[in-house]
Structure formats: structure tokens, C-alpha cells
Amino acid sequence: MTLDAWQTAYTRWxxxxxxxxxxxxxxxxxxxxxxxxxxxxxxxxxxxxxxxWPGSLREAQLAGPERCGERRVGAEAGACEPERARGVWxxxxxxxxxxxxxxxLLADQLRWRGAxxxxxxEGFVGQLAGEAAVRWPxxxxxxxxxxxxxxxxxxYRWLAxxxxxxxxxxxxxxxxxxxxxxxxxxxxxxxSA
Numbered sequence: 001m002t003l004d005a006w007q008t009a010y011t012r013w014x015x016x017x018x019x020x021x022x023x024x025x026x027x028x029x030x031x032x033x034x035x036x037x038x039x040x041x042x043x044x045x046x047x048x049x050x051x052x053w054p055g056s057l058r059e060a061q062l063a064g065p066e067r068c069g070e071r072r073v074g075a076e077a078g079a080c081e082p083e084r085a086r087g088v089w090x091x092x093x094x095x096x097x098x099x100x101x102x103x104x105l106l107a108d109q110l111r112w113r114g115a116x117x118x119x120x121x122e123g124f125v126g127q128l129a130g131e132a133a134v135r136w137p138x139x140x141x142x143x144x145x146x147x148x149x150x151x152x153x154x155x156y157r158w159l160a161x162x163x164x165x166x167x168x169x170x171x172x173x174x175x176x177x178x179x180x181x182x183x184x185x186x187x188x189x190x191x192s193a
Contacts, residue, residue, distance in 0.1 A: 011087030020078030027072030054106035105155035
């Protein structure tokens with residue numbers, strides 16, 4: 001499948017009510033973390049949030065409680081309303097589908113690393129199965145648009161390309177503000193996928 005085909009499919013793909021409900025649950029769980037007493041209970045809750053929703057702690061830190069609260073309200077509404085295409089969400093509340101998808105992409109990479117992380121991009125793409133296999137392109141396209149290293153930055157870059165966004169636009173949607181994470185050594189020049 002070409003990148004254009006991935007982008008078209010992405011914008012037409014409905015964001016399921018169950019996904020919105022799961023995101024609302026995430027925002028509630030992350031908001032509750034700050035109320036926990038410091039120590040073993042909070043540490044366990046932090047680890048569980050990071051395991052269930054990879055990247056959620058970074059989102060909470062960088063986007064902040066107010067933005068995350070707004071996202072929770074949007075997720076709760078999305079769980080009760082008719083499903084809408086991701087393209088509609090990208091206009092109305094882009095962080096919701098983008099984070100829902102990024103959590104899954106990061107989890108796929110973590111599973112691969114946990115299983116030994118053998119074979120680079122070819123090994124990573126080759127071991128994907130079920131729904132995970134549908135989230136990722138061929139190894140060749142992944143390297144072309146997101147780079148050769150299986151790491152979180154690759155997941156961000158693949159999501160940006162798939163959603164038809166620049167990496168800077170993706171990061172602004174995810175974190176609600178610009179920052180040093182927008183450009184890193186090794187990123188493609190501005191204007192590339």
C-alpha cells in the first residue's frame with residue numbers, strides 16, 4: 001500500500017466509541033495519579049499507566065492537566081455519540097485519535113523489544129500479527145517515511161505520515177505546544193513526511 005493509500009484510509013477510519021471510552025478511562029486514571037500518596041502505591045499506578053498507555057505520562061506532563069481534562073471530556077462524549085471518521089476528529093480534537101493510535105504503535109514496539117528485538121525493521125514488521133500488522137506498513141515504506149531504527153521516534157514519524165501531518169504538527173496536536181521534541185538530530189528536513 002502506498003503512503004497516499006494509508007493516509008486516505010486513516011482519515012476515513014472511524015474512531016470507535018470503545019476507543020473513546022478507553023481514552024476517557026486513561027485520562028481519568030492519569031488525573032488520579034497526582035492524588036495518590038507518594039510511595040509504592042503511586043509508583044505501581046505510574047507503572048500500570050505506562051504499561052497500558054505507553055506515552056501517557058509524557059502526554060500528561062507536557063500537555064498538562066487542563067488539556068488532558070478537555071481531552072477527557074471529548075473522549076467521554078465520543079464514547080456516547082455516533083462514530084466519526086478520524087479525519088473529522090483531526091479537525092475537532094486531533095489529540096484523541098492520535099494518542100489512541102500512538103499508544104498502540106508504542107506498545108507494538110515495546111512487545112517486540114521485550115521479545116528480544118531481533119532483526120531491525122524487517123524483524124519488527126515481520127513479527128507483527130493480527131491488528132498490530134494492520135497498523136504498520138511494509139518495512140520498506142516504514143524506513144522511507146519513519147527511519148530505520150525501531151524506536152519511539154519511528155512510531156511518532158509513522159503516525160505523522162499516516163495521518164498526513166508533519167512531525168511538528170503531530171507533536172503540537174499531541175502536546176498542545178511546540179518544544180525541543182519537534183526537531184531532533186536525524187530527523188528528515190522540514191517538509192518531508
